[in-house]
Amino acid sequence: MPGAIYAEGLVKTFGDVRALDGVDLDVPEGTVLGLLGPNGAGKTTTVRCLTTLLRPDSGKAVVAGLDVLKQPNEVRRSIGLSGQFAAVDEYLTGRENIQMVGQLYQMKAKAAKARAEELLEQFHLADAADRPAKTYSGGMRRRLDLAAALVVSPPVMFMDEPTTGLDPRNRQQLWEVIKQLVLGGTTLLLTTQYLEEADHLAHDIAVVDHGRVIARGTSDQLKARTGGERVEVVVHEREHIPTAREVLAGFGKGETTVEEHTRKLTVPVTGGAKLLAEVIRELDVRGIEIDDIGLRRPTLDDVFLSLTGHVAEVKDDENGANGANGANGAAAKPVKDPKNAKDRGQKKETTQ
């Protein structure tokens, strides 16, 4: 039986750009699928096709048991959409915004009012309920947008980059809200450029690039595909790199990579913490001073890199909260791939 969200061979072209090139998805009821990919990969287009906003050129889509192409209006009754930008009327108060959306979901005015009250409380917006949304912070607007999308407690939710542009504190808060939602049984499809976010929230992850799902699985499964754990060492003095390399080669199960400018050496290993202790002892014996050492499991960045041959690029101008993503940023090394870079330039997704 197909899941709460099911897509088969979705294709959508804009001019000569193939934004979706045969997307297949299957999200079991009550689970979260993270759609992970860089800008222009086709994430937003996928969401727009599944939420009836865009008609795919070909393919099949079923949401909440309803055919998206044949019963769009029935689908709209069963879904909530929180788009890439907080879609709230900034001159309306928080309360008025939710009430309006409720009424447009065909709730009676009174029921919409009562529901708005509940949601404002639940999303910590009760104090600001009667202020125009214009006065809200970015995080508050996002919460308001999400609250509006949840007015009828739809069984299936779509969130397109819900935390893009939020500061770390607001991102954490929103993650909590999303987790609560999923505990309540909602099926959720979430797109994100943040590998950390997918890791954190999603049961399953589908990696998209150039309009196709290029890998899927749990976060652990995907990480396993890029190989096991590895030891990373940052030595204090540059001249110690060759000796350190020798030491690591003795323990490693593969080639040692060296980053000269950061004095970082990495080698794949098996043996876990015990082995790490041995490496430290040996380095100490050889008199190599180290700044940092650790056993690292592959991050989703590594997964992305090994799957696509390029890193998940995040455009600076699009989100001020880039710094919040430091962990990912550090792992992202610029890989020059002129072909990909060119395609990316043409394939500009609707982000305005």
Add this chain to the structure above:
Amino acid sequence: MSAVTDAVRITAPTNPVTQSIRDSLVVAKRNLIRMSRIPEMVIFGLIQPIMFVVLFSYVFGGSMNIGGTTDPGVYREFLMAGIFAQTVTFATAGAGAGIADDMHKGLIDRFRSLPMARGAVLTGRTLADLVQTALTLFVLAVVALLVGWRTHTSFGEVLGAFGLLLLTGYAFTWIGAVIGLSVRTPEAATSGGLIWLFPVTFVSNAFVDSAQMTPWLRHVADWNPFSATVQACRQLFGNPGVSTSDAWPMQHPVWASLIYSILIIAIFRTLAVRKYRSATA
């Protein structure tokens, strides 16, 4: 999937016509609340026509020949129907900018993902603009009375003239809706909504007697939908300068104005709803 049936139960399908009216009113209310929170927009919308009244009546007043006289008092009475009509058409820009703004901010996406009547977002907006137009027209009429404009007909005829003006304004906001859905930014919708209105309102009988234009231009002016409303108002107000042209719209201005407005609504509403259905922000 029990959750699905729950959702369907609270949002039981209703008669499509009732739903359409209800949804339009919800959206209209939203736009009216919005307008009331941006009063400067309403005020600027008022200042402009008042400025036109004052400028035209006092600057051009003494040099315009209406029905063989250059009496500024006669011109002032002649002018008002033109200013009223021009004012209602300027609502086009507001509707266009509002809809473009909704597109830009992602609100149209939100609306399109809701189980609401398809045309309701646009109908709601145009209805809210109609309310604003009525308010503007009321204030403008008061100012017109202050500078000496008078009607010389029955109350019913005057009311009919205002009805025609509102219908014309409503029709033009649908043109604005199409513009708003076609451009990328609200700014573009504002200028795109206004620019073409200048030739439309000036190549007409609104500010000068079209009989004095060169023949081809007079022809355009006589058949201009906008002129029909102006001519109808002049007739219904009993104001001077009613055109004696034998062009059909000038001979039957009330009918012409009604037909033009209904045609504009039919064409541009269809276009706008079609554009809305495939709108991408």
